[in-house]
Amino acid sequence: MSTVESRAATIYDVARRAGVSKSTASRVLTGQQRVSPEAVEQVKRAAVELGYVRNPAALAMSTSNGTRVVIGVASPRSQLVVDDYLCRVVATAARVCAAERIGVGLEAFALNGPDSFDPLARDPTVHGVLLINTTESVLNAVDHRFAGRVVSIGVGSNLVPAIDVDNYLGARAIMCRLVDSGRRRIAMVTGPRWMPCLDRMTRAYTQVMSAAGLPKRTVVGGFTAESGQRATDAILRRWPDVDAVFAVCDATALGVIATLRARHIDVPGDVAVAGFDDTELAYYAELTTATHPVEAIAEAATRAVLAARATRPPDMYFPSQLVARRTA
Amino acid sequence: MSTVESRAATIYDVARRAGVSKSTASRVLTGQQRVSPEAVEQVKRAAVELGYVRNPAALAMSTSNGTRVVIGVASPRSQLVVDDYLCRVVATAARVCAAERIGVGLEAFALNGPDSFDPLARDPTVHGVLLINTTESVLNAVDHRFAGRVVSIGVGSNLVPAIDVDNYLGARAIMCRLVDSGRRRIAMVTGPRWMPCLDRMTRAYTQVMSAAGLPKRTVVGGFTAESGQRATDAILRRWPDVDAVFAVCDATALGVIATLRARHIDVPGDVAVAGFDDTELAYYAELTTATHPVEAIAEAATRAVLAARATRPPDMYFPSQLVARRTA
């Protein structure tokens, strides 16, 4: 339908075609009240016919709307580690934002300090923020002016909605499978202590173990195979009778398996191992795990930020399904 | 050094601090001639002291500079398939662009037709384009006005520089290893026919085979394990005596290995298998492969697009190293 022009249609083109002023066209397009039904009708039609998409650069100039959605990754030493998970979030956001001609940026910021959010808050090019690996300290630093334009893929706050995987129920499903299949001396490899979105998984572990009258055994890990290796060393040293290990992510679980097998401990014969995320690696390693719909989460979070509603959107937790394979 | 303000510094702030006009400040900041050394000095200092980063939204308004770098993925049926590789490119671009407050977008566009580039060319929010999986037809559609602002991660053209892995030498190294280790009936699983950046790999295969006086055997594959499975079926049907398979990517090679082993064909005893990319999966599968420095390539390509030089940058081919493991 859109006419082929040498340049994209502007609001001026739309207004002229609809026979109204720029102001009226703008009111219609921004969905304001106080416009006659006819004007609404004309403008909307003109916009469709011209294939109009508003220029976010111009919007950013007149409001402080911003031209980009920043993916803000909280990390110690504010150094950016780009793993698989983060890549998928960024790519999804870039795809979703493209339809509105908004760009995506990727930045690390400091874990602590009340000013951690300042650079973003002061940057007029920032339309909204997707928080990754949030901490309470970061959440507290979020400016009120950002309400409705920040969401957290992780834990939320009064101001910031959480949109994340339901890793509590996912972890529960895994733990129940371990217990139901007769495992009793189950250790858990957690993530870094400062990452509160993993607390839900630790809670699931603790509750299932308590309910079954079993002793809790946790060690701190990271998101890498190497951390799984170190964790396994620690577990075997402290609890040589361990008969199952549950790790917060697949990469770690793979490191656990490799270390166990290197010590001639059979998986799953001697020790069952389960991860979380259901990555491609897990499929090849026949690893028991739980799904993590990263793209769906990232898309929902991005849309929430783009919408920039005045009110805080509700939290959303995406279901995680148990994927039973050979290792547990 | 930068003073903490409630808003980011504008060029007006810089000009005032330097004691010159906005125009002069702009000339200095854009690196034009015709400015006194003193003015240059003052303005530069003021910019540093204020932590000035120019607002790309405003730039985009006055020039047609654009606020985002679009990652344009050519694909049949213009449907976007986001794989690992693409994710890494997007995340890298998003990280590099963030420093200049530019955003990144991810879009698919049609493989054919002289108009495929039009929507991008007409969009004033587009600062530059990173082409992925380019074809000649797409390259021909690139507008002259985009010279210096498009680079191709793949094949290039007169107008568009290529920045990519040197998959010719990488493939050669793999082929030489296969031949040197005594393999003689070597099949190659190529990529989709329309993807010209893979021609360099096919050429390496052909040349090594010719030089060794061996017969060429190629089948078409994709970038997935399933395509490796189908390719293996075809290879075993046509050349049951095959003793090595070289696939254009690790995912395909893994599919090849799985299929061979399912048929009780030993890898590497009966058939050696090699891939390309050196992904994490390859490490776990002990797959012989060649490195593919995706992040370095994406960073170089992004910087070239951001620089937006008037002249076409030179082509760049990043070296690929052989990674010898168990499968070949």
Added chain:
DNA sequence: CTGAAAGCGCTTACAG
């Protein structure tokens, strides 16, 4: 070499 002015596309008080 330098400044005042116009303009990019949009929104939003301000008058009607």
Added chain:
DNA sequence: CTGAAAGCGCTTACAG
């Protein structure tokens, strides 16, 4: 309910 005008931050002819 509607239009004319100002303004967001920048660059670039246009005069000096």
